[in-house]
Amino acid sequence: MPIKIIEGLPVRTKLQQEQVYTIEASRAISQDIRPLKILILNLMPLKETTELQLLRLLGNSPLQIDVEFLHMSTHKSRNTPTSHLQKFYKTYNEVKDDYFDGMIVTGAPVEKLNFEQVGYIDELKNITDWAQTHVFSRFYICWGAQFALNHYYNIEKLTLSEKLFGVFDYQNIKPEHPYIRGFDDIYQVPQSRHTKINYEVLNDIPELEVLTFNKNFGPDIITSKNQRDLFIFGHLEYDRETLKKEYDRDAENGVDTAVPFNYYPDDNPESNPKFQWRSHGHLLFNNWLNETYQNTLYDLRKLDELK
Incomplete structure (x- = not known):
């Protein structure tokens, strides 16, 4: 089934070139299908890049997906x-008066700030609290996952x-988990962050379950026991060259950044990066x-009746 998008979304051309099936709203309404309604709260600065990465993964599904994008009204994008x-x-x-089957909250380049220093933190709390009764399943990525775990479980x-x-x-320690x-x-999963969560406290939080783990860096994927909240610190949605662009940007700006680990053949930034995580990205999203x-x-109007 195709992914339903708003008419004219610029990344649709790229998705079509990659054989990712899309359908515009005017065509979708003629089909007698209950699509899966997904809301994407896009906190990333380069929004079109993130749109393409997420739609590419959501579109590789036999389900019809109805996607809407959300941005922060209290933050002006530069x-x-x-x-x-x-x-x-x-x-x-x-x-706020609508209901959704799923919501994705992306990462954001604000991890060096304390949560309360983030300019839109109150709006973000309001949205994620609203999602507890208006969204069936929530999927938090990178800083979005750190925020949610702090907000709901006080994990530092x-x-x-x-x-x-x-x-x-990362090691798959719960292979039976859906x-x-x-x-x-x-x-293998791309990581690009300056922070981690205090994962030692996870054993004291029975509502959470660690699915994958690295002995040096802690968990990558965590879920709530009721499976309605999914947290990932890595970036399985990244393209082949996402880390390269970040590395090149830092080099151009004079930022002392090490060559990304296990990314370039022979650690040579002049070579084509290895794309080693694509299949697991599709698996996780599917x-x-x-x-x-x-x-x-x-x-979905009965969501607020769920405990």
Whole structure:
């Protein structure tokens, strides 16, 4: 099934070139299908890049997906034109009376700030609290995951001695779990962050379950026991060259950044990066969509009755 998008979304051309099936709203309404409604809260500065990465993964599903994008009304984007946000995004006030099967909260380049120093933190708390009764399944990525774990479980964010930057091995410790069904025993995931959570406290939080782990860096994928919240600190949605662009940008700006670990053949930045995580990215997103589809309510208005 195709992914339903707003008419004119610029990344549709690229998706079509990659054989990712899309359908515009005017065509979708003629089909007698209950699509899976997904809301994407895009906190990244380069919003079109993130749109493409996420839609590429969501579109590789047999389900029809109805996607809406959300942005923060209390933050002015410096990297995305206002016209793009006005045409393709909504604000909280525009969706607060609606219900969704799933919501994705992306990362954001604010991890060096304390949570309360983030300018839109109150709006973000309001949105994620609203999602507890208006969204069946929530999927938090990178800083979004750190924020949610802090907001709901008081898990602290800790600063690393040096940036975790590259592609790292993580162990699948719960292979029977539906969110990582099909994962290898060891999988690789891009990481790009200066912080980690205090994962030592996870044993004291029975509502959470660690699915994948690295002995040096802690967990990568965590879920709530009721499977309605999924947290990932890595970036399985990244393209082949995402880390390269970040490394090149830092080099151009005079930032002393190490070559991304296990990314370039022979650690040579002049060579083509290895794309080692793509299949697991598709697996994770497909598993999340499938579990959401299998367990969500047909009448989403009854979500606030769930405990």
